[in-house]
Amino acid sequence: MTTPASPAQVNSIGLTKTDYRGLPSTLCPGCGHNSIANQIIAACYEMGLLPEKVVKFSGIGCSSKSPAYFLNRSFGFNGVHGRMPSLATGARFADTSLEFIGVSGDGDTASIGMGQFKHVVRRNAAMLYIVENNGVYGLTKGQFSATAEVGLALKHQGTNPYMPVDICMEALVSNATFVARSFAGDSKQVRELIKAGVAHNGIAVLDIISPCVTFNNEENSFHSYTWSKDHTEPLHEIAFVPKLKEIEFDDPFEEGEVREVTMHDGSVVILKKLEKDYDPTDRWQALRVMEEAQRKNWLITGLIYYEQGRPSLTDLYNLPEKPLNRFTEAELRPAPETLDSLNALFT
Amino acid sequence: MSTQKIVNDFAISIATVNGSGSQTANSTLLRAFFKMGIPASGKNLFPSNIQGLPTWYLIRVSKDGFTARKDVSEIGVAINPATFMQDLQAVPPGGAFFYADDIRLPIGRSDISLYPMPVKAISREADIPANLKEYVANMVYVGVLAHMLGIPESVIHESVSYQFKGKEKATEVNMIVVRAAMQWAAENLTKTDPFAVEPMDKTKGLLMTDGNTAAALGAIYGGLQFAAWYPITPSSSLAETLNQYLPKLRKTADGKNTYAVLQAEDELAAIGMAIGAGWAGLRSMTATAGPGLSLMTEYAGLAYFAEVPVVVWDIQRSGPSTGLPTRTAQGDLTMVNFLSHGDTQHVILLPGDPKECFEFGWQAFDLAERLQAPIFVLSDLDLGMNQWMSKPFEYPNRPMDRGKVLWEEDLEKLNGIWARYKDVDGDGIPYRTVPGNLHPAAAWFARGAGHDETSRYSEDPQVWESNLLRIKKKYETAKQYLPAPVIDESGQEIGLIAYGSVTPAVEEARVLLASQSGVRTDFLRLRALPCTQEVHDFVQRHQRLYFVEANRDGQLRQLASIAMPGEAHKFRSACHTDGLPLTARWVANTILAQEEK
Ligand SMILES: Cc1ncc(C[n+]2csc(CCOP(=O)(O)OP(=O)(O)O)c2C)c(N)n1
Numbered sequence: 001m002t003t004p005a006s007p008a009q010v011n012s013i014g015l016t017k018t019d020y021r022g023l024p025s026t027l028c029p030g031c032g033h034n035s036i037a038n039q040i041i042a043a044c045y046e047m048g049l050l051p052e053k054v055v056k057f058s059g060i061g062c063s064s065k066s067p068a069y070f071l072n073r074s075f076g077f078n079g080v081h082g083r084m085p086s087l088a089t090g091a092r093f094a095d096t097s098l099e100f101i102g103v104s105g106d107g108d109t110a111s112i113g114m115g116q117f118k119h120v121v122r123r124n125a126a127m128l129y130i131v132e133n134n135g136v137y138g139l140t141k142g143q144f145s146a147t148a149e150v151g152l153a154l155k156h157q158g159t160n161p162y163m164p165v166d167i168c169m170e171a172l173v174s175n176a177t178f179v180a181r182s183f184a185g186d187s188k189q190v191r192e193l194i195k196a197g198v199a200h201n202g203i204a205v206l207d208i209i210s211p212c213v214t215f216n217n218e219e220n221s222f223h224s225y226t227w228s229k230d231h232t233e234p235l236h237e238i239a240f241v242p243k244l245k246e247i248e249f250d251d252p253f254e255e256g257e258v259r260e261v262t263m264h265d266g267s268v269v270i271l272k273k274l275e276k277d278y279d280p281t282d283r284w285q286a287l288r289v290m291e292e293a294q295r296k297n298w299l300i301t302g303l304i305y306y307e308q309g310r311p312s313l314t315d316l317y318n319l320p321e322k323p324l325n326r327f328t329e330a331e332l333r334p335a336p337e338t339l340d341s342l343n344a345l346f347t
Numbered sequence: 348m349s350t351q352k353i354v355n356d357f358a359i360s361i362a363t364v365n366g367s368g369s370q371t372a373n374s375t376l377l378r379a380f381f382k383m384g385i386p387a388s389g390k391n392l393f394p395s396n397i398q399g400l401p402t403w404y405l406i407r408v409s410k411d412g413f414t415a416r417k418d419v420s421e422i423g424v425a426i427n428p429a430t431f432m433q434d435l436q437a438v439p440p441g442g443a444f445f446y447a448d449d450i451r452l453p454i455g456r457s458d459i460s461l462y463p464m465p466v467k468a469i470s471r472e473a474d475i476p477a478n479l480k481e482y483v484a485n486m487v488y489v490g491v492l493a494h495m496l497g498i499p500e501s502v503i504h505e506s507v508s509y510q511f512k513g514k515e516k517a518t519e520v521n522m523i524v525v526r527a528a529m530q531w532a533a534e535n536l537t538k539t540d541p542f543a544v545e546p547m548d549k550t551k552g553l554l555m556t557d558g559n560t561a562a563a564l565g566a567i568y569g570g571l572q573f574a575a576w577y578p579i580t581p582s583s584s585l586a587e588t589l590n591q592y593l594p595k596l597r598k599t600a601d602g603k604n605t606y607a608v609l610q611a612e613d614e615l616a617a618i619g620m621a622i623g624a625g626w627a628g629l630r631s632m633t634a635t636a637g638p639g640l641s642l643m644t645e646y647a648g649l650a651y652f653a654e655v656p657v658v659v660w661d662i663q664r665s666g667p668s669t670g671l672p673t674r675t676a677q678g679d680l681t682m683v684n685f686l687s688h689g690d691t692q693h694v695i696l697l698p699g700d701p702k703e704c705f706e707f708g709w710q711a712f713d714l715a716e717r718l719q720a721p722i723f724v725l726s727d728l729d730l731g732m733n734q735w736m737s738k739p740f741e742y743p744n745r746p747m748d749r750g751k752v753l754w755e756e757d758l759e760k761l762n763g764i765w766a767r768y769k770d771v772d773g774d775g776i777p778y779r780t781v782p783g784n785l786h787p788a789a790a791w792f793a794r795g796a797g798h799d800e801t802s803r804y805s806e807d808p809q810v811w812e813s814n815l816l817r818i819k820k821k822y823e824t825a826k827q828y829l830p831a832p833v834i835d836e837s838g839q840e841i842g843l844i845a846y847g848s849v850t851p852a853v854e855e856a857r858v859l860l861a862s863q864s865g866v867r868t869d870f871l872r873l874r875a876l877p878c879t880q881e882v883h884d885f886v887q888r889h890q891r892l893y894f895v896e897a898n899r900d901g902q903l904r905q906l907a908s909i910a911m912p913g914e915a916h917k918f919r920s921a922c923h924t925d926g927l928p929l930t931a932r933w934v935a936n937t938i939l940a941q942e943e944k
């Protein structure tokens with residue numbers, strides 16, 4: 001199911017992969033953000049999502065530019081620095097049947113946007129929230145971001161004296177219902193986690209280590225390709241199965257090593273456990289493995305935490321089935337008589 | 348002491364302690380006058396504090412219908428020992444002073460009528476549950492004043508019942524104290540002051556309410572679908588009123604909500620959410636005050652430049668910075684006019700009373716969607732939170748204007764050929780689609796960065812400039828949709844220009860100027876910016892124009908000078924800001940002083 005589509009190939013809704021493409025990228029060749037954009041295209045194609053049913057959001061940064069480079073047939077809003085979550089939160093109420101994909105950077109999310117990030121997480125707005133995490137401010141030319149590790153030395157920046165922010169940890173302690181991490185170079189895992197995140201009815205935080213080839217590709221930085229390749233510790237192998245499709249495996253999973261996680265729309269993520277007793281629905285475990293990984297200088301990748309059944313933001317508002325943005329005057333303006341009784345209240 | 352009775356023409360200043368429950372007592376008195384048919388207004392001068400600091404409530408009754416704050420209150424009511432001496436000194440000679448008799452401070456005035464009131468004793472002895480006595484003690488001065496001024500007990504009863512929304516038990520507990528106080532006053536006080544009320548018929552058909560309530564209701568009748576807000580005085584009650592009335596007025600037949608209101612984490616988020624919702628096709632708004640508006644600045648620029656409809660209510664308070672959070676001012680006008688970096692000019696609505704707050708509440712959405720722009724509505728603490736008489740709210744007199752939105756069937760007709768930022772109609776306003784539109788050509792990419800007609804990223808110098816110029820054209824186009832100024836003119840040399848809450852002071856000042864100094868004036872009440880041709884014409888017709896405003900720098904005059912540079916030499920300022928609503932006397936004196944120069 002992961003073989004690239006030839007022009008003749010179509011997905012379950014009859015679209016070709018081209019229908020999911022965006023404009024040509026203007027990011028640096030080799031930038032991790034480009035790989036992620038490609039995986040978003042692949043994931044949406046494979047899931048058979050109607051592009052018109054997807055809405056893209058971003059803040060400001062190299063990473064935040066990338067929504068222009070995928071899903072041309074989807075609406076998108078490139079907002080202000082660090083405040084994509086509020087835009088998406090407001091738009092969520094217009095049509096709850098749409099899928100939201102947000103792309104942010106580590107500066108956008110963990111510095112200027114930390115407040116909005118934590119609050120969109122806590123409100124559980126239904127959206128896949130991708131952080132393309134490179135440890136630097138790419139667009140402003142290489143300053144340290146809040147996720148840069150302490151002691152990291154960069155040519156023009158000196159040495160970073162502060163402790164880093166761990167985006168997955170922040171998400172988890174803010175009661176995120178889906179927390180995952182991956183590495184831009186691991187295209188299969190990135191793609192499967194994107195699918196699972198889109199299918200999730202709630203906030204799905206996906207922190208993807210995405211090396212900046214121009215400003216932060218020092219061998220000693222965990223946001224670099226070399227370091228990441230050598231230090232990633234997958235929790236499990238992941239396969240995502242859209243609800244419309246028969247389950248097909250590239251290679252069979254062993255009994256007893258498999259855990260299926262059902263998403264709100266009935267689709268299933270299948271985790272192949274590496275760590276015997278890892279249970280992604282156990283918050284305590286999730287905190288433990290992240291803490292442990294920090295100490296051991298690992299990068300934990302995979303679906304770290306998943307909570308089922310918590311209502312998403314708009315589920316709490318008793319909204320009608322019909323999208324709110326299709327309501328007409330007759331449905332929105334109270335009848336004239338009602339105003340007479342209101343006026344009487346103030347006499 | 349006095350000779351001539353003074354009927355339906357005086358002001359009362361009631362000094363209490365914040366958080367002591369005096370609000371019910373004060374509102375009862377105010378509404379009693381209103382229910383007697385006497386024009387009245389009430390202004391709460393409260394501290395930025397929950398409990399313990401001094402607070403004053405000013406009630407003015409005026410047979411002539413003047414509702415501005417008065418410089419002096421002929422009647423003082425002193426319940427707060429902390430401000431007792433100050434309150435005593437504030438009573439003018441010939442005035443009356445009612446005070447709690449447990450405050451034992453030297454009085455030393457024989458030029459006023461003095462009425463000690465056994466506030467504690469009356470509430471202590473009243474036949475009501477012990478735990479309620481503290482809360483209803485303030486009803487003692489209601490009863491005493493009712494007797495001394497001549498408010499019938501039945502009117503007070505009606506008015507108390509109004510405060511408690513008809514709940515009989517609560518009404519009765521309060522009335523027990525009122526009756527006891529009335530009886531005590533009848534048996535123990537001899538009236539020596541001239542002030543009295545008599546029924547009139549001047550409030551028939553009018554409402555008494557506040558601008559924030561009116562604004563919220565107007566928004567609901569405007570089809571508000573989404574509001575995000577962050578608490579801040581004096582705007583919070585606007586959002587809270589939305590929460591109060593939306594569930595009653597805006598459900599589908601099967602009980603679903605056609606709206607959502609969200610309390611955001613701050614104003615950065617509140618405006619972001621409102622813009623997200625507006626972009627996605629919802630009638631969307633936020634309400635805030637100066638400090639919140641400062642935080643909203645960057646997003647306001649995005650809405651302006653990406654052309655997103657959204658409504659922002661600014662209930663102004665004294666600034667800069669935290670300023671006086673519970674005091675009024677008109678100090679945000681210049682800031683709002685240009686809110687954002689870069690070349691930006693916003694459309695602003697300026698309601699002058701609760702009825703207009705209602706009207707602009709719904710009209711703002713029409714304007715926002717028509718112009719695809721943020722619309723700012725400037726009210727202030729005085730208009731937003733104080734009690735104003737107002738004509739009843741009028742049902743919207745025209746259908747909703749949803750602006751230039753293309754849905755699937757529209758795009759079908761256009762064979763999918765359209766461009767988001769193309770000026771098809773020559774009015775600067777392009778067409779838009781909103782998420783959820785499933786036509787394959789519907790989608791576009793909104794951004795705050797430079798973009799061409801098809802909404803693609805562009806740094807092309809010509810594209811940039813022509814886009815900015817097109818957006819400026821919308822500002823011109825806006826003029827035909829804006830509420831016209833209200834003009835009262837009889838060919839005088841002097842023209843006054845003002846907006847919003849200072850209007851009652853200006854109207855009364857005009858009467859004072861004419862009757863006491865023979866200075867006649869014309870008056871233009873501005874209801875929106877940008878200035879339309881009518882404003883230019885009014886300015887042209889006058890020799891001298893006074894801009895009356897509650898701020899330090901004469902902001903409206905500044906903006907008018909930019910809009911009409913050739914006329915600016917005729918402009919003068921009557922501006923003043925101390926946190927209190929302007930008085931007619933101050934306005935008249937300020938104008939007179941400049942006329943005499
Ligand atoms: C309010 C504001 N402050 C500063 C900037 C400048 N700025 C643009 S992008 C950026 C950092 C982006 O870093 P990140 O989110 O990590 O994205 P990357 O470019 O690394 O993908 C900054 C500081 C801005 N656009 N807006």
Ligand code: SF4
Pocket residue numbers: 026027028030031032033062063134138139211212213214215
């Ligand atoms: S500067 Fe870095 S983050 Fe930005 S596009 Fe280039 S490689 Fe990517």
Ligand SMILES: [Mg+2]
Pocket residue numbers: 061105106107132133134135136137138145
């Ligand atoms: Mg970055």
